[in-house]
Amino acid sequence: MEKNIEAVLNKYPEGSVDNLIPILQDIQEVDGFLSEESVVKVGEYLNMPASKIYGVATFYNQFRFTPLGKYHIQVCCGTACHVLGSATVLEEIEKNLGVKSGQTAKDGIFSLEVVACIGACGLAPVISINGNFHAKVTSESIKEILDNYRNKE
Amino acid sequence: MSKQNNYSDKEFLIDDVLRDYSNNSKDKDLLEQISILRHDKINEPVIYMGSGTCGLGAGAGDTLEAVKKYLDEKQVSAKIVETGCIGLCAVEPIMDIQLPDYNRISFQQVTADRVNDILDSIFQLEVPQADILGQFDTPEAKEWKGVKYLHEHSFFAPQKRIVLNNCGVVDPVDIREYIARGGYKSYIKTVNEHSPLEVCDVVEKSGLRGRGGGGFPAGRKWKFANSAKSDQKYLICNADEGDPGAFMDRAVIEGDPHKLIEGMAIGAYAIGATKAYVYIRAEYPLAIKRLEIAIEQAKDYGLIGKNIFETGVDFEIKIKKGAGAFVCGEETALIHSVEGKRGMPRPRPPFPPTRGLFDKPTVVNNVETFANVPAILQNGAEWFASTGTENSKGTKVFALSGKIALTGLIEIPMGTTIREIIFDIAGGILNNQKFKAVQIGGPSGGCLTEENLDIQIDYESLVNVGAMMGSGGLVVMDEHTCMVDVAKFFMGFIQRESCGKCIPCREGTKRLLEILESITSKPNASDPTETLDRFKGMMQVEKLSKVIQDTSLCGLGQTAPNPVLSTYKRFKNEYEAHLFDRYCPARVCQNLKVYKIDVDKCTGCTLCIKKCPVDAIIGTKKSPHFIVEDKCIGCGACYEACKFDAIEVV
């Protein structure tokens, strides 16, 4: 990853602050997200505090700060799912993976996100893993589902 | 003029067309070469594919593949040109065919499966009537009998295309065609014959006003920057088109990028800037690519660079990709973004023409504004000012979307009425539904109703009725649109896009959104203060909106309450229905939908009971079921499932 950053930075030899956004765009293009490490590197290069860079990056819709996991889990929190206990499901998944919504697990296998209604109210509570729906999940069935994916690794 | 061997197109265009810009000779050789470069005179068939983002979205890529395959298989030699969008997005993909000596002819909705039929017939000089859109009036070419001219088409006839004239017609990444059609002449003439101040004068006299929303006279803005003393000045083109429902900047850059470059070059000369930026949305990859190519071509022709055409004028353009923030449409926010900062606006004065990018004098105009400039310098201020209304001159590009028969991009003279646009140009409301309202000017604009339809569009007339020109988005709504829902949609957008710097915009838009959410959310009997809060919230809407308008730092906040205020003013009854009766008259707001089972139609099949995610339906087999309103979450699963139309929304 460090090499990637070097390569990106080399494209901006003048190192002036107005290159910040293009540099971040290029890094995200290569790495898929902006890591703390890359932000600090860019800061050293542009002689700019990390807080400023993070402030800039969080201002714009384009930038993200966590890589997606290999399996991206979306927990629907639409009304139907909510009524049928999606909150418990979410809690169970968070416990199982040791991450909160919006985060990616340390091993990089799973990432978790809460989404608005994904239009499968009849299957509630529903979660989607890489676009595949898992219907009527319960806190018991979660373990099985997640283990299935784990075993694929 | 004598044509030597190895005399390239480039040399010809530079030496005989651009350097010799004042030569109006009717030299036959010269005219012939130009008409070849214009594709007026061709030796083999030319197939033009509308390849803007809209065309590609509709399948132009597949169509093009099919065309190539056809040509390959039939061993037909033809030239393929990928153009931008001609504006009729509703009937994309659009494919034009030009046969030697014949008028160029345009076909609509040419999906890949239509290619063989169309090409087969046209090569046999037959016109496949069903696919026809119209024919061009190609100089010295034969007309297709029985085929309507495009300029007579109801969509095009009322238009006046200054900005869009080349869009969808020319090859956007062929500088030769642009120059052959008169491009860059304006620029070379300007730098040779006019002082920068004279250019500002011409633009001011033309009455051109900023097309990005505010409508500030462009010439006056340029004069401020022209008179500012500085070692460095900048010109910025704002192509950060962020309004949902506006796509004219994208269309211009995809369809005619050289026009933008020429307009910017003239603007830079007028204010004394040698460096220019195009701030363009990263979400417009195709536009960025074409602009990059166009810039390279202009460099190659010596139109960008140092000492342009030995006039001592320097000019360079850089592309800056926006990273996604609507507020960067505001010029000081945009400047901060170009500087690599958070795109937050700052108080004005000082205005950018005195202190802008890197604290140097800077002019920011949008794409459409610059695209008007070459024609103004070419034809003069009087020519431009002869179109339009008293205070709004020239034309305006509008992006038509929503429930309208023909969605797309049009350019009309200022002073055209909204009725003409919707009913004459765009063919009325989709599926012959009843017109309800039109949102003009994007999220910060306002919505207008039947009674405003005969307003002649200009900057002031729209503001007078609580809307604004904005960048020219025009979203049409019919009877099936809930105006509260529309207001909520726009408010949600503005709220998400508020930069958060000033309190009234940051907190005020959030509160307005929360109020709209409260009147569209499901009644909650268990919360004792819910009803009171809902009423109290709604009572504050107008006062709160006024403070947001009066005190916000930038244009985004100052116009943020418009969608709520204009819908509230014109559709009070709808708001009241949501607020008092907890009912959505257009049946759009899901939380307020009440599903009922018609006992006469219900057969007691229990399908809906099985589908209901919350067990809100009770009943036994073969007897009519019943929906428990308190439990129902309005998801509509039962409605979708019922085979007997027994479930209705009331």
Place this chain on the structure above:
Amino acid sequence: MSFLIKVNNKEIEARNGETILDAMERQGIQVPTLCHLKDMLPSGSCRMCVVENAKNNRLVTACSTPVEEGMEIQTHSSGVIESRKTIVELLLSNHPDDCLYCVRNKNCELQDLSEELQIRERRIKGVKNNIHLDRSGTSLVRDPDKCILCGRCVRVCEEVMGVACIDFINRGSQSIIGPPFDRTLNTSSCVNCGQCIMVCPTGALSEKSHFPELISMLNNPEKTVVVQYAPSISVSLAEEFNMPAGGDISSIMNAALRKIGFQYVFDTSFGADLTIMEEAAELVNRIENGDTLPMITSCCPGWVKFAEQFYPDMLPNLSSCKSPQQMMGAVIKSYWAEQLNKNPEDIYSVAIMPCTAKKFEAQREEMTSRGITDVDAVLTTRELGQLIRMYGIDINNISPEATDSPLGFRSSAGKIFGASGGVMEAAIRTAYNMITGEELLKFKVEELRGLDGCKEAQLKVDDLTINVAVVNGLANARKLLDKVNNGEKEYHFIEVMACPGGCINGGGQHIGAAEGAVEARMKALYDIDDKETVKTSHKNPEVIKLYKGFLGKPLEHTSHELLHTHYYKRDVIL
């Protein structure tokens, strides 16, 4: 050039290029602001200072709009009042309703405005903020729920302190202020200076309090609770009790501290005298031996952390001397404890400082001698005010008392430590003596006094020319150090104080100081120096006694062990 403008139908003078706010302030016409910072470019974010342009009835912000000839302004039209009121109501709509529990209760700009604008009803209801509290730092507590995003802290941290450990994060209603990447203050580059607290209009930023422990210690019969107070406290505490700035109330403070239950009361200025003895000796040493120069002061813990983070290569330039607080603490728990026959472990040593970074300094691992912490708890000037109020002491009605001896006498050189330039001046007086064996004829070094961010002087000591510089405000330090590093400037000795103006304007001082208060505090310190006869640290009889009977000579073994320290590069996000 000046001309007239009309404000509230009365003509006032306005100067070309200034803002409406500037012109009105000169005339004593007030409008509220929540984001304005004096001497900085207007940010225009709070919109509280809107006034009505009577010519077109439009609202403009006074802080950012330049005056124009013939302008007519209404500062309190009904439209203006309604707007301001609504803005405050919007802030209240998601602000926690816990004023009674808030550290800034009765000293909060938002609360004041809400009261002034007669907000009596919750017209606008919003979802309350719920962001986690950051108590990770040793000195500061951040409560983002109470943050109104005025941005003053961000600007002070960046523009005045050159640190920029926090910035705006996210956008719109999701905006918060904080360190990058969800870090907490303790792993950020925060130097604990507390200048952010000074400008925070609400309770979003405050110092970390050690009250409960302190109170239990005061009531613990097995503990000897001693207190020292920094040189600048006696000239700023009065403001906590609505008295004018600049009064020196040290003897009243001594009495009040004893009433609270502190058994022994010391003035840190004695510690400052010790610092001068050691630092001057170190300087002379470095010059004579050709060691690393320039030497840079190390009494300011904000600056020390700043150097450890941003200038690790310059750490050898920092004087190895501990700060006066820590020297005082170390001497109390060694020499003084010995003299009074007390077990150092039974001494609870409290320091009252104008500074939040001192809380951080006191708990640095290096700040222990023989396994015992030099200082156990640090209170700010503000906290002392609270403590005096808590104990119901009427400071207007109290007889003056003296500090305790031994360690009870200070020179005025130690006292002027409180102002930027004071350390340098005091060090020059003693270093001169150390080099020449004579006393300076002219003690005052006028070039080093005053509130300028960067001051320089050239001094002749025998045939040696010594170049010195004094900077305050870490952003100024950054500029100066960069010049030193690139060879543009050469000095022998540099004094750095993190806070603008030095400790008299420290991050632990009174919040909401009146205009001119800092100048008044500074004047009070220099007045003391003018008035008193012992103007040099090396002439302080108790210092002489301490060296004779206990420490030996400056930089010798005992001094070295008790009074000197070391620094290291810090692993924080920069």
